[in-house]
Amino acid sequence: MTDYSQKYKMTPVVGWLLQDRGGMILLAILIAASILIPICSLLLPQSSAFHVPTWMVSLLGKYLCYALLALSVDLIWGFCGILSLGHGAFFALGGYAMGMYLMRQIGDRGVYGNPDLPDFMVFLNWTELPWYWYGFDMFWFAIVMAMFVPGLLAFVFGFLAFRSRVTGVYLSIITQAMTYALLLAFFRNDMGFGGNNGLTDFKDLLGYSLQSDGTRAGLFVASCVFLGLCYIVARGITQSRLGKVLIAIRDAESRVRFTGYRVEYYKLFVFTVSAVMAGIAGALYVPQVGIINPGEFAPALSIEIVIWVAVGGRGTLYGAVLGAFIVNYAKTFFTGVMPDFWLFFLGGLFIAVTLFLPKGVIGAVPAFGSANGQSFLSGVRKRLNAGGKA
Amino acid sequence: MRNELFSVLRRSPFSLKKVRGGFVRLGGAMACLMLVAFVLPNAAQAFSDEELRNIAERLDTKSSTQKITVIEEMAADGDPRVAPILKAMLEGDLFVRDSDEHVVIGRKKGKVYTHIDIVSGEEVGESSSKELSKIKVNNRLRGALRDALATLNLFSPDLNIRTNAVEQIMDARDPTMLPLLLRAIEREDDETLLARMELARATMALAAGENPAERLAAIDVLSSETTPQIRAVLSQFVASAEAEGIEPEVLAAAKDALNDVEGRLSTWQTVGDVYRGISLGSVLLLAAVGLAITFGVMGVINMAHGEMIMIGAYTTFVVQQILSSVLPSGSPWSLIIAVPAAFLVAGMIGVVIERCVIRFLYGRPLETLLATWGVSLVLQQATRTIFGATNQQVTAPDFMSGAIEFSTGLVLTYNRLWIILFSLIVVAGIACVLRYTAFGLQMRAVTQNRRMAGSVGIRTGYVDALTFGLGSGIAGIAGVALSQISNVSPNLGQTYIIDSFMVVVFGGVGNLWGTVLGAFSLGIVNKFLEPFAGAVLAKIFVLIALILFIQKRPKGLFALKGRAVEA
Numbered sequence: 001m002t003d004y005s006q007k008y009k010m011t012p013v014v015g016w017l018l019q020d021r022g023g024m025i026l027l028a029i030l031i032a033a034s035i036l037i038p039i040c041s042l043l044l045p046q047s048s049a050f051h052v053p054t055w056m057v058s059l060l061g062k063y064l065c066y067a068l069l070a071l072s073v074d075l076i077w078g079f080c081g082i083l084s085l086g087h088g089a090f091f092a093l094g095g096y097a098m099g100m101y102l103m104r105q106i107g108d109r110g111v112y113g114n115p116d117l118p119d120f121m122v123f124l125n126w127t128e129l130p131w132y133w134y135g136f137d138m139f140w141f142a143i144v145m146a147m148f149v150p151g152l153l154a155f156v157f158g159f160l161a162f163r164s165r166v167t168g169v170y171l172s173i174i175t176q177a178m179t180y181a182l183l184l185a186f187f188r189n190d191m192g193f194g195g196n197n198g199l200t201d202f203k204d205l206l207g208y209s210l211q212s213d214g215t216r217a218g219l220f221v222a223s224c225v226f227l228g229l230c231y232i233v234a235r236g237i238t239q240s241r242l243g244k245v246l247i248a249i250r251d252a253e254s255r256v257r258f259t260g261y262r263v264e265y266y267k268l269f270v271f272t273v274s275a276v277m278a279g280i281a282g283a284l285y286v287p288q289v290g291i292i293n294p295g296e297f298a299p300a301l302s303i304e305i306v307i308w309v310a311v312g313g314r315g316t317l318y319g320a321v322l323g324a325f326i327v328n329y330a331k332t333f334f335t336g337v338m339p340d341f342w343l344f345f346l347g348g349l350f351i352a353v354t355l356f357l358p359k360g361v362i363g364a365v366p367a368f369g370s371a372n373g374q375s376f377l378s379g380v381r382k383r384l385n386a387g388g389k390a
Numbered sequence: 391m392r393n394e395l396f397s398v399l400r401r402s403p404f405s406l407k408k409v410r411g412g413f414v415r416l417g418g419a420m421a422c423l424m425l426v427a428f429v430l431p432n433a434a435q436a437f438s439d440e441e442l443r444n445i446a447e448r449l450d451t452k453s454s455t456q457k458i459t460v461i462e463e464m465a466a467d468g469d470p471r472v473a474p475i476l477k478a479m480l481e482g483d484l485f486v487r488d489s490d491e492h493v494v495i496g497r498k499k500g501k502v503y504t505h506i507d508i509v510s511g512e513e514v515g516e517s518s519s520k521e522l523s524k525i526k527v528n529n530r531l532r533g534a535l536r537d538a539l540a541t542l543n544l545f546s547p548d549l550n551i552r553t554n555a556v557e558q559i560m561d562a563r564d565p566t567m568l569p570l571l572l573r574a575i576e577r578e579d580d581e582t583l584l585a586r587m588e589l590a591r592a593t594m595a596l597a598a599g600e601n602p603a604e605r606l607a608a609i610d611v612l613s614s615e616t617t618p619q620i621r622a623v624l625s626q627f628v629a630s631a632e633a634e635g636i637e638p639e640v641l642a643a644a645k646d647a648l649n650d651v652e653g654r655l656s657t658w659q660t661v662g663d664v665y666r667g668i669s670l671g672s673v674l675l676l677a678a679v680g681l682a683i684t685f686g687v688m689g690v691i692n693m694a695h696g697e698m699i700m701i702g703a704y705t706t707f708v709v710q711q712i713l714s715s716v717l718p719s720g721s722p723w724s725l726i727i728a729v730p731a732a733f734l735v736a737g738m739i740g741v742v743i744e745r746c747v748i749r750f751l752y753g754r755p756l757e758t759l760l761a762t763w764g765v766s767l768v769l770q771q772a773t774r775t776i777f778g779a780t781n782q783q784v785t786a787p788d789f790m791s792g793a794i795e796f797s798t799g800l801v802l803t804y805n806r807l808w809i810i811l812f813s814l815i816v817v818a819g820i821a822c823v824l825r826y827t828a829f830g831l832q833m834r835a836v837t838q839n840r841r842m843a844g845s846v847g848i849r850t851g852y853v854d855a856l857t858f859g860l861g862s863g864i865a866g867i868a869g870v871a872l873s874q875i876s877n878v879s880p881n882l883g884q885t886y887i888i889d890s891f892m893v894v895v896f897g898g899v900g901n902l903w904g905t906v907l908g909a910f911s912l913g914i915v916n917k918f919l920e921p922f923a924g925a926v927l928a929k930i931f932v933l934i935a936l937i938l939f940i941q942k943r944p945k946g947l948f949a950l951k952g953r954a955v956e957a
Contacts, residue, residue, distance in 0.1 A: 174937050303693075346767055
């Protein structure tokens with residue numbers, strides 16, 4: 001087995017990146033897209049065949065956010081066996097943090113023209129900003145909160161759950177209960193997050209109008225960059241020694257515990273990192289779609305994220321990205337062409353993937369068949385060896 | 391909600407002793423007034439025929455003030471024959487016949503008016519409108535007429551009308567009604583109503599009583615009663631007495647009485663909370679009990695469980711549609727037939743799901759979860775395609791509509807009572823199947839040790855399919871009951887699925903009694919929190935409490951001991 005990390009002793013990161021063929025393809029595509037798509041959208045005239053309309057840029061940007069969310073789920077499900085059915089909650093919390101910043105940026109341009117209070121608070125006859133809205137007029141604070149709040153929730157929730165060894169389906173069910181409780185809570189007007197309608201009518205981000213083509217392209221590039229960075233981080237975690245422990249926990253939790261590892265700390269770490277990634281995805285998502293409402297907390301959506309990962313290929317990271325794109329493109333396509341068919345398709349996808357494609361689409365492609373951190377080349381070698389013996 | 395509305399509409403004013411809803415009462419009074427016209431007057435007649443005729447003829451005057459005097463005179467004696475006359479006058483149907491100056495009630499029939507004699511209530515001829523001159527009414531007169539009619543109801547021969555009238559007086563607490571009430575008390579012979587009248591008298595005496603003794607007596611009467619109404623009367627009295635200054639012993643007695651009444655009312659409030667909690671618990675139990683089998687016994691995470699409930703509800707709807715030509719809509723039979731039908735339909739769908747999907751995924755719970763979620767999406771969409779996305783009407787049989795109402799404000803609706811009973815029957819049935827049948831024995835054997843069960847000749851695959859079918863079928867039965875209290879729509883299942891899982895996890899997987907206890911305790915806790923926190927917050931609190939509870943006892947209230955736990 002050619003171990004690139006031996007060759008590149010000084011730079012282990014480059015070493016495992018080169019081993020990771022799918023990851024390299026993904027990063028290459030992301031870099032290309034973040035350069036080409038803004039050019040095609042902004043510089044080429046509309047008449048050009050290569051012109052990318054703004055709605056397409058936003059749509060792709062939205063998919064990238066979903067891909068990042070799927071990546072975060074794959075990190076815990078694919079590598080640590082934690083099936084979270086509440087990851088939508090972290091996504092939505094990140095989204096709300098960004099939404100609050102965008103809300104404050106509206107200033108006195110709202111319907112009621114109140115410079116301090118968002119419209120819905122004026123509507124509810126509130127006279128001053130609740131304390132938890134303080135600071136959200138600053139961009140850096142909103143970004144920190146978009147990562148900190150989901151991270152904190154995941155940390156507390158994970159600390160309680162993993163410490164008392166809630167595992168498997170029990171964990172799935174209580175994560176679902178968590179997002180459901182948040183759904184109910186955010187629907188309340190008294191919470192101060194806009195209730196049913198959520199936060200919307202955003203005007204601008206850092207002074208740039210959200211409607212302009214340039215901002216859209218900028219957000220798209222930001223989504224590409226963050227997806228790429230999070231991919232590298234996630235890959236780094238799974239390649240490290242810690243990642244090996246995680247995989248061991250996934251495959252035989254009790255044994256790892258008996259070997260002397262504090263399983264709960266490993267799980268807690270990766271769960272929190274994953275929640276932070278989901279929060280970043282939410283924060284990038286909101287300015288591109290222009291609204292965040294409690295519907296994002298719906299348990300059904302969180303389960304849907306899992307199927308993105310399952311379709312793409314669990315435990316590969318790039319498979320999750322691919323799955324998010326496939327399923328969401330299918331959703332856009334079917335809800336546009338034949339809306340009644342969409343749920344049949346999605347439901348069928350759940351069944352078919354679990355029954356026939358346990359390794360997802362990636363698993364069905366021979367070149368990527370051996371997933372889970374084994375290099376492409378070593379996979380090929382193995383296959384060749386097997387062929388030689390046969 | 392829909393069914394509660396129905397039950398209000400269907401509630402006949404005659405079938406209940408005390409009907410408390412304001413508009414129901416008015417509607418009932420109106421309906422009764424119509425009937426009074428045909429009821430032979432048998433109560434004490436204060437006027438002779440001639441007197442009545444004479445006094446009525448005095449209505450033929452231009453002055454409204456004089457008319458009011460006459461109306462009050464007519465009403466004052468409580469003659470039951472006066473009510474139809476005043477009612478006709480209110481509706482503009484009272485005329486003076488030009489030929490003989492007699493006052494008659496005119497009912498329009500096509501082009502002619504039928505004359506009805508005011509004394510005998512019989513038809514006494516007909517004519518065109520030209521031969522009649524109307525006794526005119528204005529708004530002031532209409533007010534007076536309504537007041538007069540209300541007091542007259544106190545003397546109506548119909549017990550229900552009298553009861554309503556007393557309730558109205560209780561609500562109004564108008565001291566000027568006291569003399570009339572006293573006269574009514576003399577004539578009344580119904581025991582229950584007499585007690586109510588005494589209560590009404592005491593209410594008035596409290597407000598208008600001249601001397602302390604009278605008031606003390608009134609307080610004494612009032613303190614024996616336990617209704618929110620009396621609490622209001624007493625607290626109002628205490629407040630005004632404190633402001634105005636009154637004999638200290640009366641005030642003290644009133645305060646004591648108020649405390650008594652409040653204490654008893656809060657006990658009733660607790661009883662009501664427990665009942666509502668049990669009611670919610672029974673719904674949770676019904677929703678969760680099928681899951682207790684599929685998840686609890688088999689360990690299969692069936693996310694399509696809610697859809698089985700939905701299928702049961704839709705089966706009820708279809709059965710009712712099919713039978714609607716044969717059976718009247720209120721007939722209990724459609725619901726009774728729907729129970730086995732729903733069991734079979736949902737059970738068979740369950741068996742198909744088990745054979746086609748779940749059986750390939752045993753030992754992979756997370757994959758099972760995803761696949762059954764897919765099944766649930768397909769079933770939802772299929773229902774939406776077949777029946778449409780809108781709510782379907784499932785009619786409630788007669789025995790499930792209506793309610794038992796206590797004067798203390800506690801209302802026990804029949805549909806909730808039946809659901810509580812039904813949930814217990816279902817659980818008892820399942821317990822019997824598990825405990826006493828060969829199938830139950832095999833099922834328990836497979837749960838405890840699959841390989842050993844297989845070795846002694848139990849067809850484990852077959853038992854799995856039937857167990858899953860049983861769990862799904864029971865969810866279907868639950869759907870029949872839940873169709874009575876929630877909207878029958880494709881989303882029905884989604885509203886119950888998370889609650890069901892919570893109940894099963896809370897109660898402890900694999901334990902039927904844990905599920906029962908879990909359902910009822912969750913229901914009761916929820917309802918006790920609601921008055922303080924509101925419905926949504928209460929639910930959130932319960933969810934958070936559950937999440938924390940699972941940290942403490944990851945395997946629920948009653949954990950299975952032994953090897954089955956880790957399997």
